[in-house]
Amino acid sequence: MPLSDKKVIVTGGPTYEFLDPVRFISNRSSGKMGKALADESFKRAREIVFIHGPMHKSLLAGIEYRTVAVESTREMLDAVLVELTPDSVLIMAAAPADYRPAEKSLTKIKKKEDELIVRFVKNPDILKTVAEIRSTQFPLRNIFLVGFAAETNDIENYAKNKMREKDLDIICVNDVGKPDAGFGVDTNIVTIFTRWGDRYELPLLSKQEVASRILDCVEKGIECKGEKFLP
Ligand code: CTP
Numbered sequence: 031m032p033l034s035d036k037k038v039i040v041t042g043g044p045t046y047e048f049l050d051p052v053r054f055i056s057n058r059s060s061g062k063m064g065k066a067l068a069d070e071s072f073k074r075a076r077e078i079v080f081i082h083g084p085m086h087k088s089l090l091a092g093i094e095y096r097t098v099a100v101e102s103t104r105e106m107l108d109a110v111l112v113e114l115t116p117d118s119v120l121i122m123a124a125a126p127a128d129y130r131p132a133e134k135s136l137t138k139i140k141k142k143e144d145e146l147i148v149r150f151v152k153n154p155d156i157l158k159t160v161a162e163i164r165s166t167q168f169p170l171r172n173i174f175l176v177g178f179a180a181e182t183n184d185i186e187n188y189a190k191n192k193m194r195e196k197d198l199d200i201i202c203v204n205d206v207g208k209p210d211a212g213f214g215v216d217t218n219i220v221t222i223f224t225r226w227g228d229r230y231e232l233p234l235l236s237k238q239e240v241a242s243r244i245l246d247c248v249e250k251g252i253e254c255k256g257e258k259f260l261p
Pocket of ligand 1: 122124125127153156157176178179
């Protein structure tokens with residue numbers, strides 16, 4: 031099994047971007063898809079690390095593999111970079127915040143005016159950063175990259191564009207327009223597109239089963255890497 035030689039780095043959950051010591055912006059990601067992928071990777075890979083944003087404690091109870099807790103997108107990027115090795119598979123199931131407040135107040139913001147205008151600046155894109163490292167640092171050229179996308183329409187077009195734009199080997203698209211495929215639930219509806227041209231439209235499945243199908247696909251990709259689609 032090709033994953034038994036690999037280190038799998040899975041990210042999951044949201045990130046928090048603080049406005050002041052008590053307030054942050056985030057999103058509704060629960061981390062369940064990432065956790066399912068980490069559990070499944072634990073069964074198959076040589077090594078697994080789960081880098082996660084803030085998640086419900088009950089989801090993290092009893093985990094037998096290494097976990098790294100982070101809060102912000104920049105912390106998640108740093109944690110991913112620390113873990114990267116030439117034999118890594120990076121599965122970015124997290125929903126890192128794309129923007130952060132331009133300034134973080136050191137003290138709690140008091141209500142004064144009728145309006146509060148917050149300026150946001152862009153966070154680094156973790157997948158793009160790793161793809162760039164892969165293309166410029168020769169020892170890391172075999173890193174395998176899996177990304178996610180949440181789409182409601184025109185799935186194939188958006189997925190293929192994102193795969194190209196982020197230089198991914200696999201993209202897994204959540205069809206968030208459908209019931210039971212949204213945030214926080216235990217099921218998902220995913221379509222997988224691969225760099226080597228496969229498309230798998232999965233039915234409504236448990237996140238554990240989706241994770242297993244995604245890893246099957248990763249294993250297939252690792253097997254044919256070097257023949258068909260070396261970046
Ligand atoms: N991602 C990342 N770094 C970020 C944000 C997202 O690596 N700063 C990863 C996510 O983990 C996911 C993929 O990129 O694997 C999602 O891509 P993104 O362009 O953020 O998708 P959407 O959130 O669907 O963005 P958009 O609404 O712009 O299509």
